[in-house]
Amino acid sequence: MLLNCVAYRHGVKIAEPTVEEISDYLARTDCFVWVAMRDATEAELNTMQEEFGLHDLAVEDARHGHQRPKVEEYGDTLFVAMHLPEYIDAELSVGEVNVFVGRNFILSIRSRSSHNLLGVRERCEREPELLKLGSGFVLYALMDAVVDRYFPLIDKLELQLEAIEEHLFDKGYSLATIAQLYGLKRKISVLKHAVMPLMEATSKLYGGRVPPICVNTQEYLRDVYDHLTRINTTIDMMRDTITTAILVSQSTVSIEQNEVNKRLAAWAAIFAVATAFVGIWGMNFQHMPELKLEYGYPLALLVIITVCGLLYFRFKRAGWL
Amino acid sequence: MLLNCVAYRHGVKIAEPTVEEISDYLARTDCFVWVAMRDATEAELNTMQEEFGLHDLAVEDARHGHQRPKVEEYGDTLFVAMHLPEYIDAELSVGEVNVFVGRNFILSIRSRSSHNLLGVRERCEREPELLKLGSGFVLYALMDAVVDRYFPLIDKLELQLEAIEEHLFDKGYSLATIAQLYGLKRKISVLKHAVMPLMEATSKLYGGRVPPICVNTQEYLRDVYDHLTRINTTIDMMRDTITTAILVSQSTVSIEQNEVNKRLAAWAAIFAVATAFVGIWGMNFQHMPELKLEYGYPLALLVIITVCGLLYFRFKRAGWL
Amino acid sequence: MLLNCVAYRHGVKIAEPTVEEISDYLARTDCFVWVAMRDATEAELNTMQEEFGLHDLAVEDARHGHQRPKVEEYGDTLFVAMHLPEYIDAELSVGEVNVFVGRNFILSIRSRSSHNLLGVRERCEREPELLKLGSGFVLYALMDAVVDRYFPLIDKLELQLEAIEEHLFDKGYSLATIAQLYGLKRKISVLKHAVMPLMEATSKLYGGRVPPICVNTQEYLRDVYDHLTRINTTIDMMRDTITTAILVSQSTVSIEQNEVNKRLAAWAAIFAVATAFVGIWGMNFQHMPELKLEYGYPLALLVIITVCGLLYFRFKRAGWL
Amino acid sequence: MLLNCVAYRHGVKIAEPTVEEISDYLARTDCFVWVAMRDATEAELNTMQEEFGLHDLAVEDARHGHQRPKVEEYGDTLFVAMHLPEYIDAELSVGEVNVFVGRNFILSIRSRSSHNLLGVRERCEREPELLKLGSGFVLYALMDAVVDRYFPLIDKLELQLEAIEEHLFDKGYSLATIAQLYGLKRKISVLKHAVMPLMEATSKLYGGRVPPICVNTQEYLRDVYDHLTRINTTIDMMRDTITTAILVSQSTVSIEQNEVNKRLAAWAAIFAVATAFVGIWGMNFQHMPELKLEYGYPLALLVIITVCGLLYFRFKRAGWL
Amino acid sequence: MLLNCVAYRHGVKIAEPTVEEISDYLARTDCFVWVAMRDATEAELNTMQEEFGLHDLAVEDARHGHQRPKVEEYGDTLFVAMHLPEYIDAELSVGEVNVFVGRNFILSIRSRSSHNLLGVRERCEREPELLKLGSGFVLYALMDAVVDRYFPLIDKLELQLEAIEEHLFDKGYSLATIAQLYGLKRKISVLKHAVMPLMEATSKLYGGRVPPICVNTQEYLRDVYDHLTRINTTIDMMRDTITTAILVSQSTVSIEQNEVNKRLAAWAAIFAVATAFVGIWGMNFQHMPELKLEYGYPLALLVIITVCGLLYFRFKRAGWL
Numbered sequence A, B, C, D, E: 001m002l003l004n005c006v007a008y009r010h011g012v013k014i015a016e017p018t019v020e021e022i023s024d025y026l027a028r029t030d031c032f033v034w035v036a037m038r039d040a041t042e043a044e045l046n047t048m049q050e051e052f053g054l055h056d057l058a059v060e061d062a063r064h065g066h067q068r069p070k071v072e073e074y075g076d077t078l079f080v081a082m083h084l085p086e087y088i089d090a091e092l093s094v095g096e097v098n099v100f101v102g103r104n105f106i107l108s109i110r111s112r113s114s115h116n117l118l119g120v121r122e123r124c125e126r127e128p129e130l131l132k133l134g135s136g137f138v139l140y141a142l143m144d145a146v147v148d149r150y151f152p153l154i155d156k157l158e159l160q161l162e163a164i165e166e167h168l169f170d171k172g173y174s175l176a177t178i179a180q181l182y183g184l185k186r187k188i189s190v191l192k193h194a195v196m197p198l199m200e201a202t203s204k205l206y207g208g209r210v211p212p213i214c215v216n217t218q219e220y221l222r223d224v225y226d227h228l229t230r231i232n233t234t235i236d237m238m239r240d241t242i243t244t245a246i247l248v249s250q251s252t253v254s255i256e257q258n259e260v261n262k263r264l265a266a267w268a269a270i271f272a273v274a275t276a277f278v279g280i281w282g283m284n285f286q287h288m289p290e291l292k293l294e295y296g297y298p299l300a301l302l303v304i305i306t307v308c309g310l311l312y313f314r315f316k317r318a319g320w321l
């Protein structure tokens, strides 16, 4: 679906051409056209390919979707694919933004995502000084907007990790903890595969040889790269922490088991002693003088309770009970 | 076995030469010959070596098979080895496609594989504009077809992993789960060793210095590289997930054991208490007044049941039962 | 908050200009201005941006804070971000030092940190021979001072690790040990992310192509790099040790459990034997001649004690008790 | 010990000079000398050093042995060290082949190995077309022969791994399995350290800047490199599999323990119930009416058997027995 | 402390100047001065700095000590820092050798080490042909001597590892084994941090761009590098083996526990059966005909012994006892 289509000259909007009029504006040397689409259909893509002269392979990628984040040069044109993950019902759903950038046009196509990128155009139009830099600046603004969407996701996952860490050494929570750590690691992997390839691709848009479109906006693209590096570092830190946390969680399970075993051993010993004693006085020997004592029974109970009590306190002191 | 042998001029089929006639067409400067073979015999390979002037070492590799995926330059000729894994009775069987590419010929040999590559020729003949690019384009088309065969395999393995994950935290499934994870990791390793070396070799077919045959088809070969990178990323992600899943599965075993131990401890305690009590009243002291009470027996049973019941509820509340 | 603002000529202080006078000194070719701030406000940053002509993106980073350590060139100006971690109530709090360096000025802004960097100015003013090198030397002095703050932190964490290691093979300390190892690993990660990016950035300030400001102070900046490498190596060593220690700690738990199990088994066996014996003589068969012996009862006790004693010594010798 | 010494001209044997005559043949420009030795003594090495003008450091390496596999240039001469592992009584013994190659000579010294490299000379003499390429081709032939010795070793270790994998999930085999995996990993490490350094050194003998002796045989040396890469890949795959197998084997132990624990718990419960029941009817209360019933005893036995039977089937159904 | 100070000309000793005379010899173009010190004091270092014109930062490193191994260029002068670990009372103590090398001087300072490097001077003076190469050859000789000190340490640690491996699968040794593995890993880390940075620094002293002092001794310095690579490879192999050994040791613990558990279960079952039987005949039912049989008691004992014996043999056969 076409969202909007605007022609700019010296950083200022001059018209909202129809799709057919785009080629007229492309023919002029002093302006550029910025088209925004959402979930473009086959037909719409074909029209745009014809209008802007896009390469078959790039259009194919945009059509199929599910590409790795990347930046590809096709002659003078750049094709940029970015992931746009979002939380839908506690699951990470991964949408995409595909951008075609030429000297005098930029075409952005958002797919399978509820994220609104309208703010990018507003910001650009508020800063004509920068928009004057041309399609390269719009590319920066789009990339910056997409990357800014990653921060709240990272924050959310960090909060989840911190919540899990609070119960890491608690008893009885291990299975839930480990399941949550496993799920978190899966989500972080999704984010990692959105961020790292884009970071690598962005690193080729500033310093050294650079696509002509990006020459004037290198410092801005380096800033995008810097954001991606920060996110990537955080992701790696979280991944490492989760692996350690799973390892540590395994230990918690073993330690808890150790304590249960000790308690089991202690109570088993106490009752085994009692049972042995009562068994002794339950034997049927004829000559067991204590059986005939008037206070034999309460004395016997006292002996048993005393012995078991002593055991109890010994185990208590040893930390087994 | 020779599958077919066709001469093309300006992207259009002009003849189906016999093996002996190949050299006649190679002598012309305006056409190229495309030969497809399957499980070539020693004799067939020797004929082809002579006809196309192939290097001893490359032909040796094609004869022996079981090569690492690779791209090797022998003077003006390229030798490309690719793996073609397929599922046969739940096992991964690895076939091969070996391709010799010269300025005006391409020879592809498929070995130990039921995969049909006929579609490649059909696709090329439908697009004479592209086939006009010569043997370099046919190489791309073959590589693209081989790599496209990897996607359904990856999908299948991902489905298997997801199926295992559903039982990851289930009790009593651990051994089966771990055995499945182990088997899956083995299969993924096979795929990894088909994909990664080919990816690395393909990365040298576009950008910077490139074999002359590939100069006109760099954007296409970059697309193959992009597919391989995507597959490789997915493989790495799965490998990492499997390692974590094995680790997590170990934890599930420990946690289950913990619960069994607690239950064992609880029931042992309850019965030990009962046994101690009945032992007491089984002692043979002469003066045990409660033994003479009319309702002594039912009272004793009541005491025992009450104490055991209290224990039971305490354990229940502690989550041990 | 502005801490101080001094103009230097040939390495010697010549004036303490007000903020408004800064531009006058910048206009002169023979001196440079060094401004130090702390937790700068929005307004103060704007003034400085105007006064020194700083780039929007760099000022934005200084304003937002929480940047990765880095060195960025904006034309002739360098922007350097460094972390300044410190211990506050057993937690690592991470402050920042952001530095803008031009040919004839240097502006340092310390944020969220109680660390005092006044000593840097004192040191520089004591060595006019070196301060004569200009703003590049001040940059070195600031970086050196920040990096010197890392050493006591590392020492502290190493001491903590050594303290944990002393209890690594002790029984009953496992949960505390593992929790401490986990906490330590978290803190080391914080330090790692302060040190490693700064190390990488610093490595580009000497040898080969270097920002013009750093040309005369390369040997000094290499010294900073060398310090960072040393710290980084220590961090990596500690991380590896902690991972191994967690693994080893898991083993300690298992081994302790093993011993408890053996003890449990031994005592269970001893009491089970006693219980079986007393049970035998508690049976009600009419013809049990030993029951009628005068010393049957003490003999029986002797037999039970002997058998249990023998078992006890056997278990003792086997190391189970 | 000198094995043989032959002079070649245009790829054809022309003489078998004595050691003293070697220098005569080296003086001629149209031939090269190929000397083969085995476990050379100090004196023999000194003679050869003098005859061929070998560098002190290279001769020292050959004398000491136990070098890392490597290729070193000393002026126009190459020194190549290779490992030659072989199975002796189920242990891997590592012999060596050291090769000195000059423009017009090649000296190979085999040490501590029963592997016969005579076949190399036979193969070379059968192909005078290739031997004509000079000492560089002989170097290739020797390297190729050594590397070919690695394949059967790898195959043997792979078979051992497969044999271990068959028992990986079997009960009661764990200790043996893990000990075998450990031993296998040790052997693979030995092979790894024979293969990887040689692979890296060989990669510098073709493409880009190459020692003059290897210029004409680059395609052949690349083939050696390709073999080494294949072996190295297999080794890495096996190492990874072994690590996973050890991890998986640990799980098998835990799972088996789980089952034993469950069975123990089940039987303990059954007998505890029986003991409690018989304890009840062993109490000495005067008024226990069921004790006087004519069929009280068989009824009691029936009750006990029924209750225990019910428990038994419940545990059976739960999979604990 | 100054150990000795000698001036050489054409590889031959010409004088033993006092400290004050050093500058006279440095002024001559045809000789070089070699000074050896041990645990130099602040004052001695200052004198040397003045005499040789050493850089502040390098002298600071020598004064502080505890540097990472490294090679730094200060103009024409090289500063080399090396670790010199030695065994003192079963602990690794790390001394240092710092070397300053100029065109016509070399100053070596050994710190906190009992290792004697006198042999280096003797060796050099015995080979004037090589000593003629100047200070660069002395640097090589010193580095070679230091690196040769590493080999016996590595051998010692390898012997320790082999000693541990002999008990790896023994029962009851686990805790000691794991503690030893942990301690060994710590020592190997110390060695790793002596070897790896020095190896990396040495790799920049031969091939490609090289400090002028090392130009004539590149083949010798490559030999030092080769030694360091060999040591480093051994260290990596040992580290990997230790990690696997800890993992394997954990398994041994689990397997031993498994066996204890089985034995516990078996004996518990046997005695539980005996206790149940004697409990039955200890019940007080009036009509228990077997109680009145003349041989009822011995028969009962026989039944119990038979049943328990059968259980015993069954457990024996199952490998539980």
Ligand SMILES: [Mg+2]
Pocket: A243, A244
């Ligand atoms: Mg890990």
Ligand SMILES: [Mg+2]
Pocket: A243, B243, B247
């Ligand atoms: Mg892990």
Ligand SMILES: [Mg+2]
Pocket: none
């Ligand atoms: Mg791990």
Ligand SMILES: [Mg+2]
Pocket: A243, A244, C243
């Ligand atoms: Mg880890």
Ligand SMILES: [Mg+2]
Pocket: A247, A250
């Ligand atoms: Mg673990």
Ligand SMILES: [Mg+2]
Pocket: A247, B247
């Ligand atoms: Mg792990």
Ligand SMILES: [Mg+2]
Pocket: B243
């Ligand atoms: Mg792992």
Ligand SMILES: [Mg+2]
Pocket: A243, B240, B243, B244
């Ligand atoms: Mg992992």
Ligand SMILES: [Mg+2]
Pocket: B243
């Ligand atoms: Mg792993």
Ligand SMILES: [Mg+2]
Pocket: B243
């Ligand atoms: Mg791992």
Ligand SMILES: [Mg+2]
Pocket: B247, B250, D247
């Ligand atoms: Mg584990």
Ligand SMILES: [Mg+2]
Pocket: B247, D247
């Ligand atoms: Mg593990």
Ligand SMILES: [Mg+2]
Pocket: B243, B247, D247
């Ligand atoms: Mg692991």
Ligand SMILES: [Mg+2]
Pocket: C243, C244, C247
């Ligand atoms: Mg680990």
Ligand SMILES: [Mg+2]
Pocket: C243, C244, C247
């Ligand atoms: Mg580890």
Ligand SMILES: [Mg+2]
Pocket: C243, C244, C247, E243
């Ligand atoms: Mg580890």
